[in-house]
Amino acid sequence: MTTKFEDYLNKFTESEWLAAIEKLLPAIHEVDRNAVQIWFRFYPLELFRYLQAAEDKTKAAQKFVLQGDYELKNQIDSSHRFLYGHRFWKETKAEIENRAASFNDETAGLSALIEEIARSVAEKLKADKSLTIGIAAIGLMTLAQVGLEAFKTAKGETEKPKGLLAKSPDQIVKERLKDDSQGVFGFLKTVNKKFTVVYDETERDAKFSIIHDEEIATGSARNQTKDWRAADERCWEGVVPVECRSAACGTCWVGVLGGEEKLSEVSRLERKQMKVFGYQQPEDDKPFLRLACQARTFGNVSIVIPPWNGVFGKKIYGVEDVELEPATTSAKKLRETIASGTSET
Numbered sequence: 001m002t003t004k005f006e007d008y009l010n011k012f013t014e015s016e017w018l019a020a021i022e023k024l025l026p027a028i029h030e031v032d033r034n035a036v037q038i039w040f041r042f043y044p045l046e047l048f049r050y051l052q053a054a055e056d057k058t059k060a061a062q063k064f065v066l067q068g069d070y071e072l073k074n075q076i077d078s079s080h081r082f083l084y085g086h087r088f089w090k091e092t093k094a095e096i097e098n099r100a101a102s103f104n105d106e107t108a109g110l111s112a113l114i115e116e117i118a119r120s121v122a123e124k125l126k127a128d129k130s131l132t133i134g135i136a137a138i139g140l141m142t143l144a145q146v147g148l149e150a151f152k153t154a155k156g157e158t159e160k161p162k163g164l165l166a167k168s169p170d171q172i173v174k175e176r177l178k179d180d181s182q183g184v185f186g187f188l189k190t191v192n193k194k195f196t197v198v199y200d201e202t203e204r205d206a207k208f209s210i211i212h213d214e215e216i217a218t219g220s221a222r223n224q225t226k227d228w229r230a231a232d233e234r235c236w237e238g239v240v241p242v243e244c245r246s247a248a249c250g251t252c253w254v255g256v257l258g259g260e261e262k263l264s265e266v267s268r269l270e271r272k273q274m275k276v277f278g279y280q281q282p283e284d285d286k287p288f289l290r291l292a293c294q295a296r297t298f299g300n301v302s303i304v305i306p307p308w309n310g311v312f313g314k315k316i317y318g319v320e321d322v323e324l325e326p327a328t329t330s331a332k333k334l335r336e337t338i339a340s341g342t343s344e345t
């Protein structure tokens with residue numbers, strides 16, 4: 001039997017969750033603004049619900065060509081390790097469990113509930129609320145997908161970041177904007193400029209070199225510093241999983257935490273295919289979800305690699321019949337909202 005709190009969370013559709021996140025975006029620190037939106041695309045509620053309701057879940061997963069670990073129940077404490085707010089997970093998880101125990105249906109809505117939890121955690125830790133909203137939202141969605149019992153069973157452990165995420169939020173944002181120096185005569189260089197792709201901000205050396213105008217997947221393939229396949233069998237070429245290299249399979253999707261403006265614009269093919277795969281890429285020219293075999297780099301970028309991939313857009317979102325609405329505020333609209341200092345939260 002589910003609790004009142006679970007029943008409340010289960011009332012909302014994926015679109016309503018995304019709308020709540022969109023409403024809260026201006027109040028979320030820039031360090032986690034892309035990250036929280038990426039996380040909600042990495043763990044789509046409608047796909048989860050479809051699989052839960054399927055008579056034969058294994059068959060359904062095969063039909064969607066799901067590869068890798070797509071279930072939150074296996075990664076309750078770790079799915080959000082790429083967020084700055086991950087460090088507040090233990091306290092956020094405890095606060096959500098408190099709310100679940102005392103829930104009486106009197107709440108002003110999903111975004112208000114997320115904010116209340118974020119405020120409470122921030123007060124306890126003397127942290128800024130802008131840093132706890134993202135992890136509070138993720139915690140609630142995690143509970144909605146795994147159920148209260150499993151949620152409570154997780155230990156609430158967090159990893160201490162050793163890489164870029166060990167810095168302050170403002171420093172991280174600044175670092176993401178920087179490009180590698182091209183040397184004293186760098187200004188003379190045209191085609192042979194080199195940049196860096198960071199693929200895990202929590203680790204010091206988790207990066208590879210990339211050439212100006214090269215696809216992320218091509219740079220990833222040159223980095224043979226580890227046996228990538230030993231950790232993830234989808235990674236037969238490099239740290240970024242790939243298969244077709246032609247926007248046909250959906251294996252290489254990545255989230256862009258920073259530097260999305262330094263990537264090539266989304267082509268018509270990439271945009272169409274992202275919908276077919278089911279990856280809810282916003283309608284921006286340079287969104288935070290990309291196919292690594294299509295996105296070319298013109299500067300340093302920071303990415304996060306999802307632990308799974310699949311093709312489910314047709315069944316879950318009906319993309320052949322319906323043109324998907326952009327799920328989030330476009331980057332431009334968001335920048336304007338923040339610049340005007342207007343927050344709807």
Ligand code: FES
Nearest residue numbers: 243245247250293
């Ligand atoms: S490798 Fe198949 S879509 Fe990029």
